[in-house]
Amino acid sequence: MTSDFLISPSFILIFGAFLLPVVRGWARSALVLALPLITLGAIWQVGDGVQMTTQFLDYELELIDGSNLSRLFATIFAIMAFAGGLFALNQKNVIELSAAFAYAGSAIGVALAGDIITVFMYWELMAIGSTMVVWSGRTPAAGRAAMRYALVHLFGGVVLLVGVIAYIQDTGSIDFTLMGANSFATWMILIGFLINTGAPPLSAWLPDAYPEASWSGTVFLSAFTTKTAVYVLLVGFAGEQILIWIGVYMIFYGIVYALLENDMRRILSYSIINQVGFMVVGAGIGTEMAINGAASHAFTHIIYKALLLMSAGSVIYMTGGKRKCTDLGGLFQSMPLTTIAGIIGALAISSFPWTSGFVSKSMTNQAAYDTEMMVVWLCLMAASAGVFLHAGIKFPWFVFFQKDSGLRPKDPPWNMKAAMVLFSFLCIWMGVQPGPLYALLPFPTDYQPYTSAHVYEMLQLLLYAGLAFFVLLPLMKRKLTITLDFDWFYRKLAVDSAASIAVTISKLLGGCVWVRDNLVNAVIDLASHHHNPKGILARTTPAGVMMFWVVVVLFAYLVLYLFV
């Protein structure tokens, strides 16, 4: 093992996550706030190139391989862990906090990894951490959503693993570098990455799972999985043309489904897919401007989307769990700070001038313009207006204004307000002073977002989108509905088909006396032997224990292969 570091910055959060359940009270709060800051300090010590390696089988793994792009993503992941931790200080379920920190640490691990095996290891740790965050919602719906989420991500992990093995066999290299989709191996890797972006056809995992997490869990979930996927696309598949059209699909999918949605956190979840679509388009265009655009957009998006979900989480926390637009409205009267934070987040996601979204997302639009991709540019401009429609106005309007629900909850406790104030400040500060953000980008840039023409264009586009919203308000009235998605195939069709097959088989078997008297009874006896109250398979063990041991085994494995 060679290293300029004592441990990888990612390990600070991953190891720290296991300390959180051990301490209580102020010590836990201090740890929750300190761990991300120490991690951030360590990330900023990472220079360019390989900084830390270790031996695994015949391969030399590069645990830390620094670059502008990797530091940018690792930095925002650490900032997110800090603000998310601050927001979640009142969260009594320490398992959620531990899982969220292990999840954040794994995302940082992906961002700093220099080889495809390390990427895969952290990728799977992320899947486990995020599944536990969803499961920590502690409702039956959260448990079911966590299981579906785990299945989709484990499937994605298997596809990725197939690609990784084939890639190593093909090339003999484990370097994680620009590869392009030009072989079976790289296509498998690309598909594995795309599943985590929320790309079609499996987009539904995101709006299915994220809203079922707790008031604080969704804030963490919004940041890491999709943005690490954007990072790996930028490293491995920049300039891959098909990504442009996948991204365009994601952009409009997010808008259309969000327009039909009633649950405020599902609206924001669809909106994540919409925003990640812009980044995938940027990765597909692949020019320096486009990669800068996608990277800076990921940075700002993590902040304003977390801010939006913090304001939604505050509403849930203070109203005892209300999350449907049909149950909300008029909350601005008693939650002024939460309302202002929600509006700032909404303006930032809409790329309103003087917010962070304006100085980041517009770089992708500019890249499409500069490369004279007229259809793509027109799609991006329409989508920019559509973002204001579905997230910029719809979310704050239906939650904080519209009809008066009569609810008068107060603003949340100080730590939740502090997290919202911090991210609101960053949304505006980065919008007004984009220089520090631009200095962190992968390529040097002299992009000037604040030209008169650009400001006037965006103001026209957004304000007329606002006019469309209020003119069409009768069509936007919310109902107690959901919109069917691709998950219908595995949540409804597959379940109903399995049930009807089971009924048919049991009818057939029931008609045969010999089968009933012998085979069926033998199966029942065998089942009874194992499942009787003293049978080994009848012991009641909570699912959480199983997940805990899975994490322990994986963690032990990670430690063994790194240090032994």
Added chain:
Amino acid sequence: MSDDKKTPEPHNAKKAPLLDINGAPMHWLVRPTTIKLLWLGGIALLAFVTWLGTTVHPHATFGIEGTLGFYSWYGFATCVAMVIFAKLLGLGLSKKDTYYDK
């Protein structure tokens, strides 16, 4: 003066305040007069930004950009199209939110 003769209301008599759903005085931001003013201000703002757009003449790479008030009409028209498309999609795919709980 007879007892049933009504006394005229003084000119400075206050109107009964508008009440919200809880019976408390309505917040100033949601009173009908405020909403009317917001609409008027909004329309004036829309006209202003459209006019602002005509004061700059950037180099237009695509022909469609040169059309009068492009960003205004394009923003409005595409949003209307997206809402209508979403409603049409909803006709086929919207289900009660308890659909998967059965």
